[in-house]
Amino acid sequence: MPEGHTLHRLAREHHQRFGDHPLRVGSPQGRFADGAALLDGRVLAKAEAYGKHLFLDFADDRWLHVHLGLYGKWAFGELPAPAPQGQVRVRLEGNQSYADLRGATVCEVITSADKRAIEARLGPDPLRRRTSGENAWRRLSASRSPVGLLLMNQEVVAGVGNVYRAEVLFRAGLSPFREGRAVPREVFDPLWHDLVTVMRAGLRVGRIITTRPEHRPRARDVAAEDAHYVYRRAGLPCRVCTQPVATEVLAGRNLFWCPTCQSS
DNA sequence: TAAGTATGTTAAG
DNA sequence: TTAACCTACTTAC
Secondary structure: OOOHHHHHHHHHHHHHHHEOOEOEEEOOOOOOHHHHHHHOOOEEOEEEEEOOEEEEEOOOOOEEEEEOOOOOEEEEEEOOOOOOOOOOOEEEEOOOEEEEEEOOOEEEEEOHHHHHHHHHOOOOOOOOOOOOOHHHHHHHHOOOOEHHHHOOOOOOOOOOOHHHHHHHHHHHOOOOOOEHHHOOHHHHHHHHHHHHHHHHHHHHHOOOOOOOHHHOOOOOOOOHHHOOOOOOOOOOEOOOOOOEOEEEEEOOEEEEEOOOOOOO
16 A cells, blocks of 8 residues: 555555564565575665655665555564565575565665655655755746646655545645646645645554544544545545545546545 | 555657 | 566456
8 A cells, every 4th residue: 555654654664664673684485586695694774765765774775665566565574484485585584573575566785875866756755854845846836737647756756646636636625637737836836735734643543534523423433445545435425515526537546536625 | 256446757759 | 769677456257
């Protein structure tokens, strides 16, 4: 489930389980054998996330860079670790815990210069401290692309995926088809602030919940089907206006929106 | 059991 | 714009 909040949680969990310990690093699958050999036995000094990228600092200018892509996953457990099931690209083992990585799009050992180059391509990450949306505004307000595309562009905002894209546009009452350059500053600033709010909530809770309590059946114990306003709700009645939620494929991704509530 | 789908990105055409 | 990556879960048959 990798939008930005997931990666920030993963960074935290790696640090909690493995921070400051020497790790055994292997690649049961074999596909990352060379990289694992570069890291095996080293101490994990730090773990951080930037957008959807995870960086594990193995000191002396060696970082493990992971991007989960669509279906990559980390699975954690307590030692002793079981025999690897399926295609385990990386297995980390520390004092008490192990972690298995499967299905990642990117898994590589890089230098801090490589890491800086990756970060330089990314827009501001709403989940990083002391981060302003100014650079996102600069890109967005100069673009003819629809805002629904711009929010998914990691060079504009880092960490937003298909769920946050759909939900934050709904909460702003903004049409996903509005050109970036036609979005007024008075609309963008609250939208950025809302991104920070809902992504922080996702980081805290571990799932994406964007519906306000007054728009769902039960304020607590949010059921999966009540967590979103429009994402994956095509044809269902809008929670606010009861008109059917619309869907369309935009740039290869499913877009969801309410044509009534998001007409501006 | 097979087919379809997914919260993502890159590269080929 | 499309296919590929190649995992796990859901749905169809």
